[in-house]
Amino acid sequence: MTSSSVPSAAASPLTTEDYAARMERASRAAADAGLAGLVVTPGPDLSWLCGYRPTAETERLTALLLAPGREPRLLAPTLEKPDAEHAAGAGAVRISGWTDGEDPYRAVGDLLGGVEGRYGVSDNAWALHLLGLQRTFPGSRYAAFTEVLPMLRAVKDAHEVERLAAAGAAADATFEEIAQVRFAGRRESEIAADLAASLLRNGHSQVDFTVVGSGPNGANPHHEAGERVIEEGDMVVLDFGGLKDGYGSDTTRTVHVGEPTAEERKVHDVVREAQQAAFEAVRPGVACQEIDRVARQVIKEAGYGEYFIHRTGHGIGVTTHEPPYMVEGEHLPLVPGMCFSIEPGIYLPGRFGVRVEDIVVCTESGGRRLNNTAREMRVVA
Amino acid sequence: MTSSSVPSAAASPLTTEDYAARMERASRAAADAGLAGLVVTPGPDLSWLCGYRPTAETERLTALLLAPGREPRLLAPTLEKPDAEHAAGAGAVRISGWTDGEDPYRAVGDLLGGVEGRYGVSDNAWALHLLGLQRTFPGSRYAAFTEVLPMLRAVKDAHEVERLAAAGAAADATFEEIAQVRFAGRRESEIAADLAASLLRNGHSQVDFTVVGSGPNGANPHHEAGERVIEEGDMVVLDFGGLKDGYGSDTTRTVHVGEPTAEERKVHDVVREAQQAAFEAVRPGVACQEIDRVARQVIKEAGYGEYFIHRTGHGIGVTTHEPPYMVEGEHLPLVPGMCFSIEPGIYLPGRFGVRVEDIVVCTESGGRRLNNTAREMRVVA
Numbered sequence: 087m088t089s090s091s092v093p094s095a096a097a098s099p100l101t102t103e104d105y106a107a108r109m110e111r112a113s114r115a116a117a118d119a120g121l122a123g124l125v126v127t128p129g130p131d132l133s134w135l136c137g138y139r140p141t142a143e144t145e146r147l148t149a150l151l152l153a154p155g156r157e158p159r160l161l162a163p164t165l166e167k168p169d170a171e172h173a174a175g176a177g178a179v180r181i182s183g184w185t186d187g188e189d190p191y192r193a194v195g196d197l198l199g200g201v202e203g204r205y206g207v208s209d210n211a212w213a214l215h216l217l218g219l220q221r222t223f224p225g226s227r228y229a230a231f232t233e234v235l236p237m238l239r240a241v242k243d244a245h246e247v248e249r250l251a252a253a254g255a256a257a258d259a260t261f262e263e264i265a266q267v268r269f270a271g272r273r274e275s276e277i278a279a280d281l282a283a284s285l286l287r288n289g290h291s292q293v294d295f296t297v298v299g300s301g302p303n304g305a306n307p308h309h310e311a312g313e314r315v316i317e318e319g320d321m322v323v324l325d326f327g328g329l330k331d332g333y334g335s336d337t338t339r340t341v342h343v344g345e346p347t348a349e350e351r352k353v354h355d356v357v358r359e360a361q362q363a364a365f366e367a368v369r370p371g372v373a374c375q376e377i378d379r380v381a382r383q384v385i386k387e388a389g390y391g392e393y394f395i396h397r398t399g400h401g402i403g404v405t406t407h408e409p410p411y412m413v414e415g416e417h418l419p420l421v422p423g424m425c426f427s428i429e430p431g432i433y434l435p436g437r438f439g440v441r442v443e444d445i446v447v448c449t450e451s452g453g454r455r456l457n458n459t460a461r462e463m464r465v466v467a
Numbered sequence: 468m469t470s471s472s473v474p475s476a477a478a479s480p481l482t483t484e485d486y487a488a489r490m491e492r493a494s495r496a497a498a499d500a501g502l503a504g505l506v507v508t509p510g511p512d513l514s515w516l517c518g519y520r521p522t523a524e525t526e527r528l529t530a531l532l533l534a535p536g537r538e539p540r541l542l543a544p545t546l547e548k549p550d551a552e553h554a555a556g557a558g559a560v561r562i563s564g565w566t567d568g569e570d571p572y573r574a575v576g577d578l579l580g581g582v583e584g585r586y587g588v589s590d591n592a593w594a595l596h597l598l599g600l601q602r603t604f605p606g607s608r609y610a611a612f613t614e615v616l617p618m619l620r621a622v623k624d625a626h627e628v629e630r631l632a633a634a635g636a637a638a639d640a641t642f643e644e645i646a647q648v649r650f651a652g653r654r655e656s657e658i659a660a661d662l663a664a665s666l667l668r669n670g671h672s673q674v675d676f677t678v679v680g681s682g683p684n685g686a687n688p689h690h691e692a693g694e695r696v697i698e699e700g701d702m703v704v705l706d707f708g709g710l711k712d713g714y715g716s717d718t719t720r721t722v723h724v725g726e727p728t729a730e731e732r733k734v735h736d737v738v739r740e741a742q743q744a745a746f747e748a749v750r751p752g753v754a755c756q757e758i759d760r761v762a763r764q765v766i767k768e769a770g771y772g773e774y775f776i777h778r779t780g781h782g783i784g785v786t787t788h789e790p791p792y793m794v795e796g797e798h799l800p801l802v803p804g805m806c807f808s809i810e811p812g813i814y815l816p817g818r819f820g821v822r823v824e825d826i827v828v829c830t831e832s833g834g835r836r837l838n839n840t841a842r843e844m845r846v847v848a
Contacts, residue, residue, distance in 0.1 A: 145613075212593075217610065217611050230595040308547050395545060413567045
C-alpha cells in the first residue's frame with residue numbers, strides 16, 4: 087500500500103437533497119445556455135441527476151425532464167415505475183408512467199409544458215427516441231449535452247472528488263497487489279482475473295476493464311487480455327478500473343518481467359516524462375487540447391511521435407470514460423473540479439507498448455493526482 | 468427433460484458468406500424502402516450484419532455503412548480497428564479507421580459516396596451521432612430501422628430459427644431442473660442464482676434475466692429477484708433467458724409452493740387459456756396487435772382485464788427483446804420466420820402474479836412453439 091489515505095468505510099449515500107440540488111443546477115445551467123429544457127435518458131446523466139439506473143435498457147422510453155422553473159418529472163414505462171420509485175433520488179422528482187400503446191413523445195411534450203424551443207438531450211439517447219421527438223415536435227430543436235452543457239457533469243464538487251480519490255486509492259492498492267504476483271508462465275487472462283478480484287477486494291462494486299497487454303499485444307492500446315502466455319523479457323501494460331461507491335477508477339502502469347533492455351527503459355522514460363509534463367501543465371483556464379499537446383510534444387521530440395496513436399485523456403466520474411477529452415480540437419478550458427486521465431503511450435507494432443496513466447483533478451493551484459503508485463517501470467517476476 | 472430435440476453440440480459458426488448475404492439483403496431492403504443507405508451502430512444490428520461487437524460502448528463512433536450498389540464499409544476508431552478486423556464477418560466488409568481529432572461524420576459521408584437522401588439508422592444509435600450527421604449533412608434525413616425496415620431482423624431464416632429452437636430447448640431443460648429444487652425457506656435471489664447456473668450448464672453463454680417473483684412480488688411484472696424468503700403457499704413467477712450460440716431464450720412459468728387455492732388455480736387457468744388462444748391466432752398475415760387483442764380478450768372476459776398491464780409479446784433473435792411487438796397499435800403483419808414471445812399475465816397488487824410465456828415462430832401453417840414444458844401450474848416444494 088503506497089497510499090495512507092484509503093478510506094476504511096464506504097462513502098455515505100447521496101441524499102434526496104443532493105439529487106434535488108443537482109437537478110436544480112442542471113435546470114439553471116440549461117437556462118443559462120438558452121435551452122428550454124433537458125431530456126435525460128438512462129445512462130450516466132440519469133443516474134447522476136436522480137440516482138435511477140433502470141435494470142435493463144429497453145426500447146421503451148424512460149426520460150427525466152427538466153425545465154427552468156418547472157418541477158422535475160420522470161417519465162417511465164408503467165411496468166418500470168415501481169423500480170423508478172425506489173431510485174435514490176426518487177424523492178426529488180415526480181414520477182409518471184406511460185403504458186404500452188400510448189405515445190411516449192406526446193407525454194414528454196406534456197410534461198415539458200408544451201414549450202417549443204431548443205432542448206438538450208443525453209448523448210446516448212436512442213436515435214429512435216430523438217427521431218420520435220423531432221417528428222412529434224417539429225418546431226423544437228435538439229443538441230447533445232456534451233455540446234451544450236459540457237461543464238455540467240465534467241466539473242465535480244468536493245464530495246465527488248473525494249469519491250474519485252477513494253476509487254483511485256483502491257486502484258493503487260490493486261496495482262501494489264498485482265505487482266507481487268507471478269507473471270512469467272501465466273496467461274494474460276489469468277492476470278486479468280487477478281486484477282478483477284483485487285479491485286473487488288479493494289471496495290469496487292463493478293469492474294469495467296482489466297487490460298493486460300503483454301509483449302506485442304501491448305502495442306495494441308485497445309487489446310484487453312487474451313490467452314497469450316507471458317514470458318520472461320515481456321513488457322506488460324496493465325490498465326484497469328471500475329466503479330467504487332458509484333465513482334470511477336482508471337490507472338495504467340507498465341511492468342517488465344525481469345530486467346528490461348536499454349531501449350525498453352528509454353521508451354518507458356519518454357512516456358513517463360510525457361505524463362509528468364502534461365500533469366504539470368494542468369491549471370485552470372488551460373484548454374484541454376493543451377494537455378494533449380504537451381504530452382505529444384515530449385514523445386515527438388524523443389522521436390516516437392508516430393507511435394502515440396490516441397488522445398491523451400478523458401474525463402471520469404460516475405462512468406470511467408466521459409467528457410471532457412484531452413484531445414486536439416477540444417478548446418474547453420480546465421476548471422477546478424474537472425477530473426480526467428492523463429495517459430500518454432508509445433506503441434511499437436509487433437514489439438511492445440508502454441502507457442502510464444493517472445487520474446488528475448484540476449485545482450485552483452494546478453493538478454492533483456488521484457493515483458499515487460510509483461510511475462517508474464516496475465520489474466515483476 | 469421434456470424435449471427430445473436438445474442439440475448436443477454447439478451450432479456451427481456463421482461464415483463470411485453468411486454475413487455477406489445479410490449485408491446484401493439489408494442493402495436491397497434499403498433500396499426497396501427508398502433509402503439511400505443504412506448507418507448501423509454497435510448493438511444487435513451491427514452484430515447481426517457483420518458479427519462485430521465492440522468490447523465497450525464509447526462515445527467514439529463505430530458505424531457499418533451500407534448503400535445499394537456500394538461495397539459494405541465499416542468505420543471504426545483507429546484504436547479499435549484491430550478488434551473490428553477480428554469480427555466474425557470482417558471478411559465481408561472493408562474496414563477504415565478514424566483517429567481522435569478527425570471528424571467521423573465527414574468520414575461517414577465520404578464512405579457513403581456523399582449521396583444525400585433518406586438514411587436508416589439503428590434504433591439505438593446515440594443522439595450525439597445522429598445530431599452530428601444531421602448537422603454535417605443537412606440535406607439528408609434519417610429514420611429508425613424499426614420504422615423503415617421492420618422486417619429485416621424480425622424475419623428469421625431457417626438457420627436462425629434452429630438456433631432459437633436450441634436456446635428454447637435449453638431454457639426448457641432449465642425449467643425442468645428448477646422445478647426440482649426446494650423453494651420454501653429460500654430467498655428469491657438464491658433461486659435466481661440456481662436459474663442462472665442452470666442456463667449456463669444448459670449451453671447458454673450469457674444470462675440476461677432471472678426473474679423470481681414470489682407472493683406479492685409476482686404482482687410487479689418488472690420485479691427481478693430480491694431478498695424475500697419464499698414461503699409455503701406462495702405463487703412464484705419464474706421468467707428467465709439469455710443467449711445460446713448468439714440467439715435468445717425467454718420463457719416464463721408460474722409455480723406454486725404446495726397446494727394452490729381455488730382462486731390461484733382459476734387465475735392461472737385464465738392466463739394459460741389466454742396464452743393458448745393467442746398462440747392459436749398465429750398465422751401469416753395476422754397483425755401483431757391481433758395477437759395482443761386475442762390474449763387480452765380472454766383475460767377481460769374472465770374479469771381480470773385491468774390486471775393485465777403489459778403488452779402480450781416481443782420479438783427475439785440476437786437479443787432477447789426486439790421488434791416486432793405484440794401490442795395494440797402494431798399493424799405489422801406476421802410473416803413466416805417471425806419469432807416472438809406470447810406472454811400474457813394477471814397481476815393482483817399486493818397478492819400474487821401469474822404469467823405464462825413461450826417463444827413462438829410463425830410458420831406457413833400457423834404458430835410453432837419453441838418452448839415445450841407443460842403450461843399447467845406446477846406444484847413445487
